[in-house]
Amino acid sequence: MSEMWTAKLRNKWQKNLPIEKLLPDDQPAYVASWIYVFGVLTLSALAVIIFSGVILAFEGPAWYHVSHAGKFINSMHFWSVQMFFVFMVIHLWGKYWMAAWRGNRFRTWATGAIAFVASIATAFTGYLVQTNFDSQWISFEAKDGFNSMGIGAFFNVTNLGQMLLLHVAFLPLLLGVITVIHVLMVRRRGVVPPIDAEPTVSGVGR
Amino acid sequence: MSISKKEKEAFDAAPWSGATKRYDIVKEGSIAVAIVAILAIGLSLLMGSPDETPLTFKGWAVSNADNFYATAVQELAGTSGSATYGAPYNKASEGLNVGPLWLQKWAGVSHPVDTVNEFVIAPLSTQVMSTDIASALATWKAASDKQKQDWATAYDDAITKAEGKISAVPAGAYGPVPALAQGLTDMAKGGALDAALLSQGGFFQTDNTKQILFFGDGSYLDDAGTTANLQGGTWGMMNETGRYPGQAWLWLYSFWYQIPPFNNEESKPIGANADAYIMYLMGALSLGLILIPVIPGVKSLPMRIPIHRGIWRQYYAANGIKRRKK
Numbered sequence A: 001m002s003e004m005w006t007a008k009l010r011n012k013w014q015k016n017l018p019i020e021k022l023l024p025d026d027q028p029a030y031v032a033s034w035i036y037v038f039g040v041l042t043l044s045a046l047a048v049i050i051f052s053g054v055i056l057a058f059e060g061p062a063w064y065h066v067s068h069a070g071k072f073i074n075s076m077h078f079w080s081v082q083m084f085f086v087f088m089v090i091h092l093w094g095k096y097w098m099a100a101w102r103g104n105r106f107r108t109w110a111t112g113a114i115a116f117v118a119s120i121a122t123a124f125t126g127y128l129v130q131t132n133f134d135s136q137w138i139s140f141e142a143k144d145g146f147n148s149m150g151i152g153a154f155f156n157v158t159n160l161g162q163m164l165l166l167h168v169a170f171l172p173l174l175l176g177v178i179t180v181i182h183v184l185m186v187r188r189r190g191v192v193p194p195i196d197a198e199p200t201v202s203g204v205g206r
Numbered sequence B: 001m002s003i004s005k006k007e008k009e010a011f012d013a014a015p016w017s018g019a020t021k022r023y024d025i026v027k028e029g030s031i032a033v034a035i036v037a038i039l040a041i042g043l044s045l046l047m048g049s050p051d052e053t054p055l056t057f058k059g060w061a062v063s064n065a066d067n068f069y070a071t072a073v074q075e076l077a078g079t080s081g082s083a084t085y086g087a088p089y090n091k092a093s094e095g096l097n098v099g100p101l102w103l104q105k106w107a108g109v110s111h112p113v114d115t116v117n118e119f120v121i122a123p124l125s126t127q128v129m130s131t132d133i134a135s136a137l138a139t140w141k142a143a144s145d146k147q148k149q150d151w152a153t154a155y156d157d158a159i160t161k162a163e164g165k166i167s168a169v170p171a172g173a174y175g176p177v178p179a180l181a182q183g184l185t186d187m188a189k190g191g192a193l194d195a196a197l198l199s200q201g202g203f204f205q206t207d208n209t210k211q212i213l214f215f216g217d218g219s220y221l222d223d224a225g226t227t228a229n230l231q232g233g234t235w236g237m238m239n240e241t242g243r244y245p246g247q248a249w250l251w252l253y254s255f256w257y258q259i260p261p262f263n264n265e266e267s268k269p270i271g272a273n274a275d276a277y278i279m280y281l282m283g284a285l286s287l288g289l290i291l292i293p294v295i296p297g298v299k300s301l302p303m304r305i306p307i308h309r310g311i312w313r314q315y316y317a318a319n320g321i322k323r324r325k326k
């Protein structure tokens, strides 16, 4: 039985991330700061981005230029992206000053940092598919950087069709997967203890 | 009693055995989504979002016919930005390099662009033309490559000499080039060029490379970028049209373009290849961000600068602060 891949995977999952760890109803007492909210806020902004983005996808890329409702949904997409980045950057700095990679949490940090880079790529393609003056300008200007690295050979910023597909399919999927892994890593490891918390410390909570 | 680094790491990794408190993460998440959604709705209703109408070839040819006309001649003479670009569009230049790395050239001509035929001759050929332009086209098509080049170069030089003022260009051996340029200018003025450049005679088209390249060869797009404060040399990369926040997260990428040697195209090798150098630099810095937990110095700064005392002040107030052993 234990030779089965399926059983092995299930056992490993059970051991590392039982449902009590995935959805705990308590947290260590030191989880008491506003900074902890920013990961959740980043996730929430991502949810609003995806929600508004899906509506935009159903109506097609030209819709928001000509419809009031379209413009409103586009604005929601725009502002949730702005918030997403603000929240994420505060989150990043917070985790840096907490040295939140301690205690075998390197992969939590690394997936977060990769999510940051992937977010920038996703947002960038979004700016390219606005089909307005801004995207004309950005595609003309940005091509040189990519071409200079030979990346232009397979990532052509002046190809609207390619950018649109990457923006609504591949890149959000990639970012979504990275984000899910990131959050699962957090739950698996538990929230990092304060710097210099020691097993030998006497007093409250020991 | 202080403990070793290894014990410390093991302690940080172990499940927390100290005091806990009730914490409803699903409720927290739901409230967070509601707050962000309300904020997004509020900002959208109050501020809207940027959306400036795209520029068109028609707008260009109508507002600055001489510049469009001169650019058309450059496309024929092979002196425009696109015609002299190099990879991935053609072999006219070596492209950028960083030291021995010529990635641009090595990646090859993956998106061939023939400015003479695709930007000028083919779009013109789609039109029902006046007899003089039709005969100019016929003359051009029948001429040898050298003859074409001579005509176009002579005219291009003459326009440059006249500082772009077409009516001031003296007569010369320009062959059919003036008629072709005039034909394309008229076509653009009429609004037919945008679609013809995109479709290149086909039906479905989703690739705007040719339009964008031709568009950027003149001064129209560049001037509009300057007016909108979008030029790279003035932090334009992180600016947005209208009064909206831009891509602030590109500040570091944008930063390098503001300082020497990157901001000086004349300075070799870095300024002249700034796009490539900055790409490498940002790639390295992104890798650095991912690797912060293992980079000496950077990884221990949070222990030295005690911002964490504020973040966990309740914990420290209750437990006191112990020194971490080096």
Ligand code: HEM
Binding pocket: A035, A036, A037, A038, A039, A040, A042, A043, A046, A088, A091, A092, A095, A100, A101, A105, A108, A109, A110, A111, A112, A113, A114, A115, A116, A119, A179, A182, A183, A186, A190, A191, A192
């Ligand atoms: C898509 C973007 C991101 C999302 C949705 C996200 C989400 C979250 C959430 C929900 C948490 C748990 C709650 C909290 O501690 O705030 C968390 C923790 C964490 N995040 Fe992120 N994050 C993102 C990007 C980043 C980035 C850019 C970094 C740093 C480079 C990062 C590093 C961390 C670390 C180290 C933890 C663990 C904190 C601990 O153990 O206390 N995250 N993240």
